[in-house]
Amino acid sequence: MKTLPTKSAGILIFLMSSLPVFAQSSSAGGSPLLIGLIATCVILVLWALFTLASNLLKIEAKKHGIDTEKSGFSIIPWISDFMPGKPKYIGSDRYIKLSKGHDILLEGEAKPEIHVADVHRFAIKPTDFHGMSPIPKVEFEIGQSVKAGDPIFYDKKMDTIQYCSPVSGEIVAIERGEKRSISAVVVLADKNIQYKNFNVPSIEQTSREELVDFFHSSGLWALINERPFDRVPDATKIPANIFISTFDTAPLAPDANFIIEGNQESFQKGLDVLSKLTSGKVHLGLDGRDSKKSPHATFVNATGVEKAYFAGKHPVGNVGIQIHHVAPIKAGQTVWTLGIQEVITIGRMFLYQKFDASRIIALTGSELKNPVYVKTFLGANIGDLLIGNLKNPESRIISGDVLSGKQVHADGFLCFRDDQVTVIKEGNEHELFGWLLPIEPRPSISGTFPNFLYPDHKFEANTNTHGEKRAMVVTGQYEEVLPVDTYPQHLFKAILSNDLEKMEGLGILELTEEDVALCEFVCTSKNPIQQILRQGLETVKEQS
């Protein structure tokens, strides 16, 4: 709170600092005493003027109904006005402000309205799960009907963990990829979804083992992601902590505050259940970027969890970055991460005894006629979701965001953990002197583009690589967009040279693809950073 004395002192210091200049310029004549007197008079007059103007401004502001007390309202700017500190709504919770990162602003943000999508087919894709054996055991045959929550397949390596159908209907296809591996199990949905009835244990009276068994058999286990390695959790390991990020900073990412609306009860229930499963705590990462507006009340008022607010640029909303700053993974530990919609699904199971895998998906991107949110189920068919909405059938369709999402076919399916579809232009055109004098503005962190002149511009990015792959030359650019205490360039080079000790030493286990996606975006030499990181993670997994 800036009171009148501190403010006056500020003005005094400011004016005193100008005194030597004043004295020097008129040092040709006059005694120091006289100059001192004149200076004091000038200071007093100016002070009076400033104070008067400031008060007049306040009176005027009050007439317009602006709260002048709370926000340090004054005619004189303060340092804090230029460098906003901890927002007031945070209170005593942890506040972590990160300076590294970059927000890519793109055209085609989803409008805050929910449409009901008319989706007929849904699929669970074994390929969405890292480390799953290529041919999982499918428990149904084509033509059989399933209910929402019926187990469809399981991995033979971990045969208790069931992967369940998000909808009821008929199994219409088991799509196969290379070497007869199963790439998708497709369900043709009923008009009215039939839910399997679960015998849900009460969380107060059940042991952790029983709860885990229930998670395995009900398909909830597969909703959880384990770090390091980003995979379905190992059944034998107890997670050190559970992390949930309640905001997404990726380009065009869905607004969690919008999705959570009306789901307070299920979200809280989900958190309660999860806190039984860890030896540590459930950590919630909240959005502290806005200095005025707090995140949704569901997140702010969540109980039984550790809350930390984050401010900064993408990837600050990534759970991996939040883990690094809240409670970094130690050697041998595992932690779990979940998205908010997965938590809601878990909560609904314990509230309503059914596997409700409904999802709100943001349809985004510059190549959509009408970017909106749609309500559907996990694994929805992209073609059905986008029907009549594409500007150009040749566009790039991505399940997820433009940085770490997967390219999908127009008739493909939403990936397991994705809550966003992005459609952007393909950039398969030659551009005359495009490397030197680009005609269209493009997102970049480089100072060689005049992007700093229009910081709020939303770009219509395309998929052109804007250059060819080269050896790594530039240093320091990955560091600029990765708010993690490591040396990314050296980490990637260690992976390429298969130096296991250095990889682990530099913290490869704290990162996954989405965390380093921005590094790949900014890479001047156009290296496939995410692929390199995955290669390193696989090496570490094999060795351990």
Next chain:
Amino acid sequence: MSLLNILKRIEPDKKKSPFLHTLYDGFFTFAYAPDTVTKDGVHIRDGMDLKRLMVHVVIAMQLCYLFGTYNIGHQHFVAAGQYLGFLEGFHLKLAHGLIMLLPAFVVAHVVGLGIEFYYAAKKGHAIEEGFLVSGALIPLIMPPDLPIWILAISIAFAVIIGKEAFGGTGMNIWNIALLSRVFIFFAYPLTISGDQCWISGFDKIAGGVTANYGWWHTGFFNTLFDWMGLDGFNKATTIVDGFSGATPLALAYEGGWEKVTGVFSESQLLWGMVPGSIGETNKVFIVFGALFLIITKVASWRIMAGMVVGLIGTTLMLNAIGSTPFMQVTWYQHMLMGSFLFAMAFMATDPVTAASTEKGKWIYGILIGAIGLIIRVMNPAYPEGWMLAILLMNTFAPTIDYFILESNIKKRLNRV
């Protein structure tokens, strides 16, 4: 029919003539940005690529090129005692500068790029843009009177031994431009050090020596200037008596700042109307280039700041000792003489050979500033220290990075 179609039509076959195809590809990608799209991984890419990066470094040194060209001519006529005003005899100074610099520029690129193209074709990958910057830098760091064949040999040495032997762009340990300079420095020392090499157009720097004009001077330009009604090159031009051709640094070594200011004024030093390597003399334009590189984030400001810190710190120490006149020279006087600023802006900041961690860049910069100045002031054999200091620190940059990485690794291990 568009230019694109014409270019596509003349594309040579890759299998039949790999060298021609590499050559074609190199020039084609200059005209047109490729149409490749992202596959797995990110779907959009930053507009920045290596070509753009390299070209921005070249843009940053254009003012040095303009001034350097003119200054070659200016110094030539100053030695002859003619056109002493900076803008007098403008056309003659420019013509002489071009006659000296253009062949060097062309040869540097033909030799350097030729070797790059050859290796690119042999290895079957696209031409890397590394030599764009080296090729532009090399003429700027050479004395104006350097024989072209020595330049060609030095570039061939630097590119083949210094770069291709290590695996090409991005893999070299030492700065290519400096490597070519240091090659000349040790192989042909008289062409790049001493008082004889900084004034062009004379066989020897001594009173009464006649200018050595060739066909371009007396044939081409004299005819042109004659037709335009301007003064031409005078074959009877001789060096005035008592002219030594010494650079400010050589003077400072003999008698400190007083001796320097006895010959050159401070504004001459600042604006670069002094003998020296072609690109290093004008401090104002170099600072412009450095600011351009910092603002566009092409070069690391940490290295530049580190070098300034190192220079100031070491100078203050030497000032405190002050046993020779050169030791008493202050830090800003040091910046006005020689090639400190040029080395800071364009040489030390080469990302491939510099330290690659943030802390490492500070250490690297500070050490270059300190070591370079010590060589400059304390060592009578080497009049200028930055080349050797940078090459030395190039060698140690991986070691600096190693210790910084180790501390990060230790920190992570201690978490358990």
